[in-house]
Every structure is written in C-alpha cells, then in structure tokens.
Amino acid sequence: MAEPAPANPLSLFEFWPGSIFYTPIVLYWIAMGFRYGDFSVPSAANPRIETGGLCGESKGGILDLAGAEAKKWIAPYTVMTLARGARSEDTKIALAAMDAAGLHFPVVVKPDIGCNGTGVKLVRDRQVLNEVLASFPDNIRLMIQKLVDAPVEAGLFYVRHPDEPTGRITSITYKEVPVLYGDGSSTIEMLVRRNPRTSLLPDIYLPRLADRLDEVPAAGEPVQLVFTGNHCKGSIFRNGCADATPELTHRLDTLIKDIPDFYFGRIDVKAASIGELRHGRGFSIIEINGVGSEATHIWDSRTTLAEAYRTQFYHYRQTFRIGAANRKRGWKTCGALTMLRYWRKQRRLLASYPLND
Structure with missing residues (x-):
C-alpha cells in the first residue's frame, strides 16, 4: 500500500x-x-x-x-471538434455527441492533444459547458468523458x-x-500560505483560486485546491x-x-x-x-x-x-x-x- x-x-x-x-x-x-x-x-x-x-x-x-x-x-467518452468561426453551435454539437455516447453531467472536458492536465475542466451542467467550450480556440478537438467519481x-x-x-x-x-480545511476565520489565501506544502508553491495554487481567495471557509470545511x-x-x-x-x-x-x-x-x-x-x-x-x-x-x-x-x-x-x-x-x-x-x-x-x- x-x-x-x-x-x-x-x-x-x-x-x-x-x-x-x-x-x-x-x-x-x-x-x-x-x-x-x-x-x-x-x-x-x-x-x-x-x-x-x-x-x-x-x-x-x-x-x-x-x-x-x-x-x-x-x-465512456466522445470526441468533438470546435467550430471554426460559428462557435454558437458548439454546445449543441457537444450535447449531441454526449447523448450519442450515453454521457450525462458531470463530465470532464479535456483537449484531445495535450499533456500534464493542461486545459482539463470539470463540467457540471450546460451553462458551464458553454463557458468551457468558449474558452478554447477555434478548431480544437476536445474529449468529453464521464466523470469517474x-x-x-x-x-x-x-x-x-x-x-x-x-x-x-x-x-x-x-x-x-491537496485539500485544506477552514478554521472559520482564515481566508483561502491565508490557508494556502500557511500550509507547509502549498506555502512553497503559491504560484501553482493561487491563480486557480483567484475568484475565491477572500472566502473564509467554515471550521472543518474542505477546500479542494x-x-x-x-x-x-x-x-x-x-x-x-x-x-x-x-x-x-x-x-x-x-x-x-x-x-x-x-x-x-x-x-x-x-x-x-x-x-x-x-x-x-x-x-x-x-x-x-x-x-x-x-x-x-x-x-x-x-x-x-x-x-x-x-x-x-x-x-x-x-x-x-x-x-x-x-x-x-x-x-x-x-x-x-x-x-x-x-x-x-x-x-x-x-x-x-x-x-x-
């Protein structure tokens, strides 16, 4: 073990x-x-x-x-190619591909060509799917895969x-x-900067939490980084x-x-x-x-x-x-x-x- x-x-x-x-x-x-x-x-x-x-x-x-x-x-997975120019159809294409493959939310979206987890996104609903697809450039092939919980x-x-x-x-x-736990008084940024490991790697963790750095998790509340x-x-x-x-x-x-x-x-x-x-x-x-x-x-x-x-x-x-x-x-x-x-x-x-x- x-x-x-x-x-x-x-x-x-x-x-x-x-x-x-x-x-x-x-x-x-x-x-x-x-x-x-x-x-x-x-x-x-x-x-x-x-x-x-x-x-x-x-x-x-x-x-x-x-x-x-x-x-x-x-x-289970499926692969789709983002449209060139007419990006408004991407979500419909993705949903159709998911339906054909028997996929349901939540799913994981990741580039078909990639490494080291670059561009990998967790998608829980249609709205997030639309936002995620829009964040990629035109004509990129994406894999949509079942989230294995x-x-x-x-x-x-x-x-x-x-x-x-x-x-x-x-x-x-x-x-x-890595998961940190709230104490009811510290912000997420404070928790990151105090932890023995994450405090040594703030450039890795803080950008992904940019919208949540000022949040104060309740005592015992987990924060997945x-x-x-x-x-x-x-x-x-x-x-x-x-x-x-x-x-x-x-x-x-x-x-x-x-x-x-x-x-x-x-x-x-x-x-x-x-x-x-x-x-x-x-x-x-x-x-x-x-x-x-x-x-x-x-x-x-x-x-x-x-x-x-x-x-x-x-x-x-x-x-x-x-x-x-x-x-x-x-x-x-x-x-x-x-x-x-x-x-x-x-x-x-x-x-x-x-x-x-």
Missing part, C-alpha cells in the same frame, strides 16, 4: 525547472539515438500511435484502438517487449488532490510500487494486450479503493499514455535524485529497445523531423488552452 506522507513537504528536485532536471535525460536520449542510429526509434515502441505517444498524439485515438474487452474498463487515482506504468508473453508493471503512483491529478499542476504524488500485485499485473496485462501493438506507457485509472486495485478490480481507465509518459512515482517527495534518474534512464532505455525490436519486425519509425514537428504542434496547442481546474 502507499507509504505514509513524508515529513518533508517537497523533495530537493521536485519543482526544479524542466531545463535543469531534464537536461541529463535529453543527453541520454541523444546518446541512445546515436547507438541505435535513429533518434526516433522510440516512436516504434507503440507503432499504431502518432510518434509512439511521445508528443502530439490523440487521446481519443489511443482509446479507440481498444478491443471489446479493454473498452469495458475505459470510462472514485476516491483513488493512480498511474500504472506498463512495459512489455514484443517477444515477451506477458508484461509487467514498473511503477505505480497514487495521486492525491485543484481538480486534475497532475504533479506540475499541484497534485501530490505517492509511490505505490509495492502494490504491483500478481492480480493487478495479470488484469492490466490482459487489458493492454487488447490494444494492438501497445508495449510501453502509463495507464491512468480511478479506483474504488487501493485494496480493490491491488486485486485487479474496481477501477476504470481514464487515459492511456505512450512513450512520452513518465513513471511518475519519482515525484514522491521521498525519492532521491539518483533514484529518479535511474528510473528515467531505465524507462527510456526500454523505449529504444522495444522500438528497435518493432523496427526489426517491419514497423517504421516516424523520423526525427516528424517527431520535432509534432512536438512543436503540441507546444503551440498547449499555449492556447485555458487554465486547468
């Missing part, structure tokens, strides 16, 4: 700038690219997905690959080589949404690797094998409890991520820098090994220039999305 919360609210490197933390990883990727003669070898690790899921891939497109058995475990959110990292009969879980991360389960957006990550039981591994392996030629990535799930998850039941898949995903347990504040890099290097080494094996089987890599083009497209899109909930 997940370990108890640490005494230290943040690790040494937990919120280092990406340009610092990821530099050794980029250098490692370049070294592996020279070794394998192609910097885009990992794109063949999941060859049916754009860039293998490194960047610019469609979330809906990945879920659409699932076979009948895997679909039973995926939270379960208390446990986890990221399960799955790795299988093409010549292996079964895969394995190499990482489990439990994602905790973020909605999305993303570390860079403020969620707290806990190492749950010890919960990779044979039952859970077998269940996940069975489901992922029902997604053609998927060998590497993180499966984000919502579960009824940690106990149910350990038994390989009582969970719904909300997202499947490819080569660009991380074994996010490294963001547990107890993780050392050496452990984090060891984990990162291990997983990126696997993407090259799996991609090379698929290349020998006849799959093509996307090429470094295509990989760069998709990365630029994703970066441009991310900059255009509204602030996530």
Whole structure:
C-alpha cells in the first residue's frame, strides 16, 4: 500500500525547472539515438500511435484502438471538434455527441492533444459547458468523458517487449488532490500560505483560486485546491510500487494486450479503493499514455535524485529497445523531423488552452 506522507513537504528536485532536471535525460536520449542510429526509434515502441505517444498524439485515438474487452474498463467518452468561426453551435454539437455516447453531467472536458492536465475542466451542467467550450480556440478537438467519481487515482506504468508473453508493471503512483480545511476565520489565501506544502508553491495554487481567495471557509470545511491529478499542476504524488500485485499485473496485462501493438506507457485509472486495485478490480481507465509518459512515482517527495534518474534512464532505455525490436519486425519509425514537428504542434496547442481546474 502507499507509504505514509513524508515529513518533508517537497523533495530537493521536485519543482526544479524542466531545463535543469531534464537536461541529463535529453543527453541520454541523444546518446541512445546515436547507438541505435535513429533518434526516433522510440516512436516504434507503440507503432499504431502518432510518434509512439511521445508528443502530439490523440487521446481519443489511443482509446479507440481498444478491443471489446479493454473498452469495458475505459470510462465512456466522445470526441468533438470546435467550430471554426460559428462557435454558437458548439454546445449543441457537444450535447449531441454526449447523448450519442450515453454521457450525462458531470463530465470532464479535456483537449484531445495535450499533456500534464493542461486545459482539463470539470463540467457540471450546460451553462458551464458553454463557458468551457468558449474558452478554447477555434478548431480544437476536445474529449468529453464521464466523470469517474472514485476516491483513488493512480498511474500504472506498463512495459512489455514484443517477444515477451506477458508484461509487467514498473511503477505505480497514487495521486492525491491537496485539500485544506477552514478554521472559520482564515481566508483561502491565508490557508494556502500557511500550509507547509502549498506555502512553497503559491504560484501553482493561487491563480486557480483567484475568484475565491477572500472566502473564509467554515471550521472543518474542505477546500479542494485543484481538480486534475497532475504533479506540475499541484497534485501530490505517492509511490505505490509495492502494490504491483500478481492480480493487478495479470488484469492490466490482459487489458493492454487488447490494444494492438501497445508495449510501453502509463495507464491512468480511478479506483474504488487501493485494496480493490491491488486485486485487479474496481477501477476504470481514464487515459492511456505512450512513450512520452513518465513513471511518475519519482515525484514522491521521498525519492532521491539518483533514484529518479535511474528510473528515467531505465524507462527510456526500454523505449529504444522495444522500438528497435518493432523496427526489426517491419514497423517504421516516424523520423526525427516528424517527431520535432509534432512536438512543436503540441507546444503551440498547449499555449492556447485555458487554465486547468
């Protein structure tokens, strides 16, 4: 089970700038690219997905690959494209798409191409839906998905080589949404600035609470600071690797094998409890991520820098090994220039999305 919360609210490197933390990883990727003669070898690790899921891939497109058995475990969803210019019809189109998919409020709206929870919105009714759709630029594809109201959110990292009969879980991360409790006299801003962890990260939390900073919650009243389960957006990550039981591994392996030629990535799930998850039941898949995903347990504040890099290097080494094996089987890599083009497209899109909930 997940370990108890640490005494230290943040690790040494937990919120280092990406340009610092990821530099050794980029250098490692370049070294592996020279070794394998192609910097885009990992794109063949999941060859049916754009860039293998490194960047610019469609979330809906990945879920659409699932076979009948895997679909039973995926939270219902639909994908729509916002109109170009005539935006007044967007809500009608969205409601029609929801009706066709059997979706009802509340739902989660998120960009079909995106990462790190950017632009993810919780939508409880038609009025909020209208506001959320209007906050995105024209011609953007959005996924609308059932809100899975379960208390446990986890990221399960799955790795299988093409010549292996079964895969394995190499990482489990439990994602905790930070919640503060009112005392009947302090404003929300005061609560944020007093908490041992949130006081160190005001730039993450305060902008999302801009309209509520002067509120004074009643004594014991919970204040949820973020909605999305993303570390860079403020969620707290806990190492749950010890919960990779044979039952859970077998269940996940069975489901992922029902997604053609998927060998590497993180499966984000919502579960009824940690106990149910350990038994390989009582969970719904909300997202499947490819080569660009991380074994996010490294963001547990107890993780050392050496452990984090060891984990990162291990997983990126696997993407090259799996991609090379698929290349020998006849799959093509996307090429470094295509990989760069998709990365630029994703970066441009991310900059255009509204602030996530």
